[in-house]
Amino acid sequence: MDNMQEKFHNLFQKHGIFIKVNKDNKIFLEGERAKEIYYIKTGAISISQETENGKELTIRICGPDSIIGEDALFCNLTYNSMTAKVLERSSLYVLSRESLELLLVEQPDLMVEYMKWLQTENLKHQSRLRDLVLNGKKGALFSTIIRLSNTYGKPIENDTIYIDLPLTNTEIANLCATSREMINRMLNDLKKHNIISFEKGYITIHDLQFLKDEIACENCPLQICRID
Amino acid sequence: MDNMQEKFHNLFQKHGIFIKVNKDNKIFLEGERAKEIYYIKTGAISISQETENGKELTIRICGPDSIIGEDALFCNLTYNSMTAKVLERSSLYVLSRESLELLLVEQPDLMVEYMKWLQTENLKHQSRLRDLVLNGKKGALFSTIIRLSNTYGKPIENDTIYIDLPLTNTEIANLCATSREMINRMLNDLKKHNIISFEKGYITIHDLQFLKDEIACENCPLQICRID
DNA sequence: AAAATGTTTGACCTTTTTTGACTAACTTTA
DNA sequence: TAAAGTTAGTCAAAAAAGGTCAAACATTTT
Known part of the structure; x- marks a missing residue:
């Protein structure tokens, strides 16, 4: 913290x-x-x-x-x-x-902190707008997974990240502004190619770099590239 | 002001x-x-x-x-x-x-004003995210025209609004995250149905309500529904 | 065990993107 | 100032992406 x-x-x-x-x-x-x-x-x-x-x-x-x-x-x-x-x-x-x-x-110093926090929120929204809009639904999902990883990810071994937050397909769909069917198809596709796996709502990422490459992720600061 | x-x-x-x-x-x-x-x-x-x-x-x-x-x-x-x-x-x-x-x-009172302004920026971004993402490209364009109207519109006569800012199709396309061809097609469609007209980059809106209805515009506060 | 909730899949339809070809308007340069 | 180059707008057809619907299956909850 x-x-x-x-x-x-x-x-x-x-x-x-x-x-x-x-x-x-x-x-x-x-x-x-x-x-x-x-x-x-x-x-x-x-x-x-x-x-x-x-x-x-x-x-x-x-x-x-x-x-x-x-x-x-x-x-x-x-x-x-x-x-x-x-x-x-x-x-x-x-x-x-x-x-x-x-x-x-x-407490003016707290006010300044609050303001900085508001600014960060702004940047988060702006970068999310770009991600959701600029690379189609696939881009929206990939960006969402990357943000989930930055926010709730726990590294479990070499380059494998466990997202410690259970999500239904519907919840992911609402984050990506698409239907749960679309999410389901794309997630299964990623699983087939060993990019991710999932069980009981928990996603594990095996190849984060693939997701980043697909949406030309420019590695913006970690405090911006979050879902919270 | x-x-x-x-x-x-x-x-x-x-x-x-x-x-x-x-x-x-x-x-x-x-x-x-x-x-x-x-x-x-x-x-x-x-x-x-x-x-x-x-x-x-x-x-x-x-x-x-x-x-x-x-x-x-x-x-x-x-x-x-x-x-x-x-x-x-x-x-x-x-x-x-x-x-x-x-x-x-x-000047703490100014700091408060600045903070309020930051908050408003945040709400603008959030509502724009929703508009761009939730109703397809048509929704993105309609929302953009409505925001342009709220920001740069000058009423010229009964229900007719002149947008006092020249824009190329490319510029509008960048606001909507689509191609200029798409914008061109949709603008011509709107013109054909007498919703808008345009000349030399200046758009005039003849039926704002139509645009609002199409995207289920919930008439959010005018200081939020802006493009600036 | 039944009900509720969530997932998976295929088929079908609509929207959006891409491509290419053409024209008009505007700049730059010779 | 005319020619060449650039940028913007128009249009159409084909391809790709995304959305919707229905049915069957799986899993939690009650």
Whole structure:
């Protein structure tokens, strides 16, 4: 955990309320008044948008030490643009918007940290936009796997990375803005060529470089090329 | 111009250097060390990324009162992730990163404004990601036209909006992550159905509602649904 | 064991991309 | 200023990619 996350962890721990939430619960809903900010201590939470015609796009999948619900700080009246769904039982610190605003104003160095974090979020979104849009659905999937690897990957042996987060094809499809059938086909294709393997929702990457090469991955900083 | 932009305008006017730049010049380049922040007084500037395989994606087209080059505030050593190209002769205020950092720390209320602005940028990117990815290339174009309308549109008579920014098909294609042929075909289609018309690079919208309906546009706030 | 949820596959259809050929408009240079 | 070169726009046909639907199978949960 780097310095910034430590500062925020301390802040939320000191001033926030600690809660636990079960799988499939919603932390907040798209369209609702935005009142609180959350710091994830354990678990996994997805941030997504749904459109009228029933499509769903997942913007982030957040794990420990992520901040969520951050769209509305210092704005009088705003509504969540996203829904936060609990993917696996999670624990989080909750802080009211007003409290966080006050705390940040009192501690300018924290405000600077928060700003840096917002900037990083921006860069993440920009690079994700590029990845999802510029190399077709295959590019979207490959980029998503690379980001999952950078965010939840555990190296298990020489060049083999285990993604320690169970995902259904549907969840991956929502990250890639495509159908689960498409994801299924592409994943099986990668398995056939020994690029990845998977079992019970857990993906293991055997040839990360192949995925990177396919989408002309320019090795952007690891704190940017993430899914959280 | 709203209050926030006025504050920044004053700040840049007071502390920045005023420069003029001709069409097709670059303000900064992808990969270069990021040293300065810019406030656009007049003109039009595109912010885009190029990939190894020659594709280009334009993230923003900025006009008067936009801030550009903002990716790296309070970070010691960072590089531009984008290239800024001058679309039409522009004038801007330049401020070194260090100066802006100092000024923001001295004036906490400005820091808050800057943060709010960063948040808005984030929401813009998120909604653009959704638009570009969720409704195919047609959705990408329609969303782009709607955003251009919200950003550069001048109402000329009942429900007719003139987009006061000349764009080539190639430039529109880069905004939509597709080819200029595709854009050409779709624009002609829209013209045939009297949704839009265009002449010498200037688009006029005759039926904005049609475009909105086609992509199930949920009328998000006007400060979010923009291209700058 | 039944129900619910998720996966796999094939067939079929639609959209998007690519390619190539041609024209118009604009720049550069001789 | 005319010729040559470059960039942009137009159009059509073929190929590739992606989406949808239905049916069968597998796996968790209840």
